Amino acid sequence: MNTSKSVAGATPSGTGALFFIQIFATLGFAVLYSTLVLYATKRLAFSESQANAMMxxxxxxxxxxxxxxxxxxxxxxxxxxxxxxxxxxxxxxCWVLSGQSAEGLYWGLAMFLTGSGLNVTCINMMLTQRFTPEDNRRESAFLWNYAGMNLGFFIGFTGAGYFQLTEHYEALFLFATLGNAVAIVVSLLRWKILRDIDTPLLHVSKKQFRLRMLAGLAILVILVPLIRIMLTHADFTGSFVIGLGVMIFLLLGFITLRHKPHDERRRMSAYLLLAMGSLVFWMLYQLAPMGLMLFTEHNINLNVYGIQVAPQWVQNINTLVIVFGGPLLAVGFRNLRERGWRIDIPLQFASSLFIIGLGMLVLPLGIMLAGGDGMVAFKWIVISYVLQSIAELLISPIGYAMIGKLAPARYQGVMMGCWMMVTGVASVLAGYVSGMMPENSGSTPVLTNPGYSHIFTLLGWGSAAVGLVMLMLMPLLRKLIQPSVTR
Structure with missing residues (x-):
């Protein structure tokens, strides 16, 4: 037996490079994701509601x-x-953000968001294209890649917390550029291996290729000032994003109804139902850099064994669970399936909603057991993040991997983007929910704890209710995903 050969061929060419690229590409986003609300309130004097809306x-x-x-x-x-x-x-x-001005904030975010918003789908598409639709190694590859992404989050959160303790934001934003620069270098070094596979662009003439490239570059140039304008009108933009999300969902539903191959139409229908259920998960998950960050900053005792914990470091609980849990989950799923367990996408999604709901429900318990000063023990936010992270492992990388399984080849890019659009709509909804949480400025934990407890309770039970609905729909979803039997 040639064991080394079989191991070397275990994953297609390029997947290893994409794992390392994912680590460094995530670092800059991790810094902004974990710091933006604190930076806006502490340095730029934004109100908490303004900061939550912008986030x-x-x-x-x-x-x-x-x-x-x-x-x-x-x-x-x-x-x-x-x-x-x-x-x-x-x-x-990130370089523009390091100037530390309100105007620099909007322009810096516009540039950063144009880049991060457009290129995440690209790395997922480069990965999924390296597998055939029936290749079961895809799920493991995405779990490993997800672990790499969260390793990047760990580095970013750790650096962000270090600079947050001294509020040295200029150095923090310059630090954020390092990972992005490394990702560029690695991509260029592995350029040929990362080539696109079977995309529409590969089937056009050379002249059309050049024209499309110019049009694509023009779109990038136009997007930056457009996003800069929309960032200053957060309320309108939030409503616009939700409306756009509804329109895209309805359009994809219409495309699904008109799609001819029967099995592909059934799988696309399952995708739409799963995407609807995932919206609740992502809304709760996106509270981390908004309302949950402010709750951690003001109502959690961050002095642990004499060490002052930065708020961003708390989010490393999530990254550690993902980094170690992702590969373990991939191995565990494989072993259980070999023993005959039916662990599939519908079950994973329903379980995720129950677990993240529990992650919300432990916080009111911690608030109830808070001391006389209202400060909640650190262990409760740890338990909450561990549960949220387990739920994330069950839905996020699985969601990426399901695109290759459920989406027809011609719609893979659009359906991958639509899956991420769900998270965008959920982010706006999370901003609204965070806006309903108590205002910490000029208040105390004793006064704000009841309001937080009420919101967390509603969110927890709401998620559990949607999880129950997904559980009831599981037979239907399994029927839609499985190929129909022909005689």
Missing amino acids: GVFGAFNYGLHLFGGYLGGRYLSNRNLFVLGMVLQVAG
């Missing part, structure tokens, strides 16, 4: 543009070209 729009554009990124990468610039150009925009955006 909601930040998430909406970051995830909402993923839909367009799948189209732009597959048909105009190529996935690898758009990925590198997006990383260049992120570097420029």
Whole structure:
């Protein structure tokens, strides 16, 4: 037996490079994701409601543009070209943010969001294209890649927390550019291996290719000032993103109804039902950099064994669970399936909703057991994040992997982007929910704890209710996903 040969051929060429690229590409986003609300309130004197609304729009554009990124990468610039150009925009955006002004905030975010919003779909498409639709190794590859992404989050959160303790934001944003620069270098070194596979752009003439490239570059130039304008009108932009999300969902539903191959139409229908259920998960998950961050900053005792814990470091609980849990989950799923357990996408999604609901429900318990000063023990936020992270492992990388399983080849880019658009809509909804949480400025934990407890309770039980609905729909979803039997 040639064991080394079988191991070497275990994953297609390029998957290893994409794992390392994912680590460094995530670092800059991790810094902004975990710091933006604190930076806006502490340095730029934004109110908490303004900061939450801006963070909601930040998430909406970051995830909402993923839909367009799948189209732009597959048909105009190529996935690898758009990925590198997006990383260049992120570097420029972080450099502008380091100037520490309100105007620099909007322009820096516009550049950063144009880059991060468009290029995430590209890296996922580059990965999924390296597997055939029936290749079961795809799920493991995405779990490993998801672990790599969260390793990047760990580095970013750790650096962000270090600079947050001294509020040295200029150095923090310059630090954010390092990972993006490394991702660019690795991509260029592995350029040929990361080429696109079977995208519409590959089937056009050379003249059309050049014209599409120019059109794609023009789109990037136009997007930056457009996003800059929309960032200053957060309320309108939030409503626009939700409306756009509804329209895209209805359009995809219409496309599904008209799609001819019977089995493909059934799988697309299952995709739409799963996407609807995932909206609740992502809304709760996106509270981390908004209302949950402010709750952690003001109502959690961050002095642990004499060490002052930065708020961003708390989010590393999530990254550690993902980094170690992702590969373990991939192995565990394989072993259980070999023993005959039916662990599939519908079961994973329903379980995820129950677990993240529990992650919300432990917080009111911690508030109830808080001391006389209202400060909640650190262990409760740890338990909550561990549960949220387990739920994330069951839905997020599985969701990416399901695109290759459920989406027809011609719609893979659009459906990958639509899956991410769900997260963008959820980010806006999370901003609204965070806006309903108590205002911490000028208040105390004793006064704000009841309001937090009420919101967390509603969210927890609401998620459990949607999980129950998904559980009831599981036989239907399994029937839709499985190929129909022909006689």
